[in-house]
Amino acid sequence: MNEKDFPILKNLKNNRLHYLDNAATTQKPKIVIDALRYFYEHDNANAHRGVYKLAEQATAMLNDARMAFSRFINAEADEIIFTKNATEGFNQLAASIEKTFIIDPKHNIATTEIEHHSNFVPWQQLCKRTGAEFRIAKYEIKDDSIQDISRLVDENTVVAAFTAMSNVSGLKPDIKDIIKKIRKINPDTIIIIDATQLIAHERVDVKRLDADFICFSAHKIYGTTGVGIVYGKKLLLEKLEPFFYGGNMISTVSIDESTWADVPEKFEAGTIDVAGIYASSMAIKYLESIGYEKLMEQEQVLKKYLLAELGKIRYVKIIGHNSKNNKNNNNNKSKNNNNYGPVVSFVVDKVHPHDLATIADRHDVCIRAGHHCCQPFMDALKVNATARASISFYNNKKDIDKLISAIKDAHKIIG
Amino acid sequence: MTMDEIKDPIYREFLLDHYKNPRNKSIMKNPDIRRLDNNPTCGDMIEVFVKLDKNMVKDISFQGNGCVISMASASILMEELKGKSLDDIKKMSTDDMLKLLNLKLTPTRVKCAMLALSAIKKGMMDYEVMKGRAL
Numbered sequence: 001m002n003e004k005d006f007p008i009l010k011n012l013k014n015n016r017l018h019y020l021d022n023a024a025t026t027q028k029p030k031i032v033i034d035a036l037r038y039f040y041e042h043d044n045a046n047a048h049r050g051v052y053k054l055a056e057q058a059t060a061m062l063n064d065a066r067m068a069f070s071r072f073i074n075a076e077a078d079e080i081i082f083t084k085n086a087t088e089g090f091n092q093l094a095a096s097i098e099k100t101f102i103i104d105p106k107h108n109i110a111t112t113e114i115e116h117h118s119n120f121v122p123w124q125q126l127c128k129r130t131g132a133e134f135r136i137a138k139y140e141i142k143d144d145s146i147q148d149i150s151r152l153v154d155e156n157t158v159v160a161a162f163t164a165m166s167n168v169s170g171l172k173p174d175i176k177d178i179i180k181k182i183r184k185i186n187p188d189t190i191i192i193i194d195a196t197q198l199i200a201h202e203r204v205d206v207k208r209l210d211a212d213f214i215c216f217s218a219h220k221i222y223g224t225t226g227v228g229i230v231y232g233k234k235l236l237l238e239k240l241e242p243f244f245y246g247g248n249m250i251s252t253v254s255i256d257e258s259t260w261a262d263v264p265e266k267f268e269a270g271t272i273d274v275a276g277i278y279a280s281s282m283a284i285k286y287l288e289s290i291g292y293e294k295l296m297e298q299e300q301v302l303k304k305y306l307l308a309e310l311g312k313i314r315y316v317k318i319i320g321h322n323s324k325n326n327k328n329n330n331n332n333k334s335k336n337n338n339n340y341g342p343v344v345s346f347v348v349d350k351v352h353p354h355d356l357a358t359i360a361d362r363h364d365v366c367i368r369a370g371h372h373c374c375q376p377f378m379d380a381l382k383v384n385a386t387a388r389a390s391i392s393f394y395n396n397k398k399d400i401d402k403l404i405s406a407i408k409d410a411h412k413i414i415g
Numbered sequence: 416m417t418m419d420e421i422k423d424p425i426y427r428e429f430l431l432d433h434y435k436n437p438r439n440k441s442i443m444k445n446p447d448i449r450r451l452d453n454n455p456t457c458g459d460m461i462e463v464f465v466k467l468d469k470n471m472v473k474d475i476s477f478q479g480n481g482c483v484i485s486m487a488s489a490s491i492l493m494e495e496l497k498g499k500s501l502d503d504i505k506k507m508s509t510d511d512m513l514k515l516l517n518l519k520l521t522p523t524r525v526k527c528a529m530l531a532l533s534a535i536k537k538g539m540m541d542y543e544v545m546k547g548r549a550l
């Protein structure tokens with residue numbers, strides 16, 4: 001694994017790009033970029049449509065890619081559905097669940113206050129339409145924890161949807177434990193996990209986790225934009241009604257009615273991004289060749305360094321991460337036992353995140369400023385916005401040093 | 416270019432002064448126009464208040480939280496709009512706003528600069544609809 005594998009990092013004339021916005025999207029290794037080009041130059045045809053050699057080849061490449069993604073998360077190939085991104089995955093699931101099951105005011109759907117809007121708004125709106133109760137696990141600011149969502153589950157809980165890792169603070173709830181608890185309370189509750197942030201930083205094993213559905217986007221894991229993955233347990237996928245209709249997802253169509261294709265095609269109407277899926281599967285292969293252990297090790301080192309450097313600055317407050325600077329942690333002695341991924345949100349006294357990001361840009365440092373599509377979480381944190389630095393294994397200590405200089409610069413100019 | 420402009424393309428003394436010492440930043444009692452607006456991508460929020468005398472701005476103020484550009488622009492705009500007519504405000508364009516600030520901005524930051532004016536224009540529309548209903 002090498003930063004040289006990522007062309008964009010050195011494409012800035014003589015300077016290196018200090019890209020610390022990996023939670024927004026990741027940079028792509030040359031192997032992925034080349035695969036995209038190769039596909040269009042040698043293999044492009046519509047998969048599942050033709051019997052000529054080129055079409056057979058495209059179909060085979062799509063099937064291989066599906067196999068690669070399924071092996072990556074220890075699923076079966078026909079449990080992998082391709083969408084255009086995780087957001088579409090959640091929306092598709094909400095629509096299909098609404099079509100398949102009767103949901104009414106005696107039911108409820110549970111999610112958390114720290115969710116990305118993509119795994120919050122679809123459920124909120126589904127509850128509005130059906131009259132079901134929308135139950136929210138609350139964020140506790142004093143110890144940076146999230147209420148155990150299983151406490152909100154009862155015999156009428158249709159869906160429990162929650163994140164495996166916050167895109168704001170990197171907080172990683174113990175989802176395996178939570179899923180176990182939910183199953184004991186209501187084995188029929190459909191458990192949906194947002195793995196969009198976790199997937200690039202930790203091995204996801206669907207058989208071990210026992211969630212019903214898991215969603216993530218390829219572009220968060222070094223693949224192309226326009227490709228999302230929904231994993232679903234086969235029995236559930238067979239039960240669910242499709243809501244997106246057209247070519248490829250049908251078996252027969254007559255004037256009066258239609259029958260559906262088998263899973264996963266049932267949920268893949270139209271022409272999907274075969275080129276992107278193929279290229280993104282190369283990202284999976286690249287990651288497998290490095291090994292999660294190695295990349296996690298590198299990311300942990302960098303995360304520790306980032307937290308230490310930020311912690312030295314008296315006017316910076318880190319959100320979570322068991323940070324001493326975290327003024328939310330009223331009792332410095334009792335550290336909470338939270339786990340965190342390499343995503344760090346922070347606020348700088350007297351400097352609005354947007355201004356910090358603008359000044360960081362002058363140092364060729366890319367960080368995110370805003371509400372990170374988590375407005376309920378911002379409300380719970382009692383801030384309008386934070387700055388966020390998110391690490392990948394191709395970052396180095398210099399990237400972090402440059403961010404620190406930018407923070408000091410911003411505080412000098414504006415503070 | 417002035418020394419100020421050479422030093423920093425955005426964070427100039429003039430702008431920082433309005434950010435740190437905002438003029439017209441207060442909540443107005445009994446305004447004729449009151450409107451909230453925000454810039455969702457970056458967490459800027461503003462509420463504007465306008466007191467009218469016939470169709471002229473008699474008093475104007477804002478409350479809010481946001482980046483240097485959004486807050487300083489609000490402060491600068493409030494000073495500019497005192498005594499102006501609703502028609503004058505309707506005619507104000509993005510270019511007029513940027514000229515007022517003497518800034519060249521990227522599209523994302525233009526949104527910050529336009530936040531206060533956007534809130535006022537939306538407030539004006541609400542006011543006119545209400546007036547129309549009253550008639």
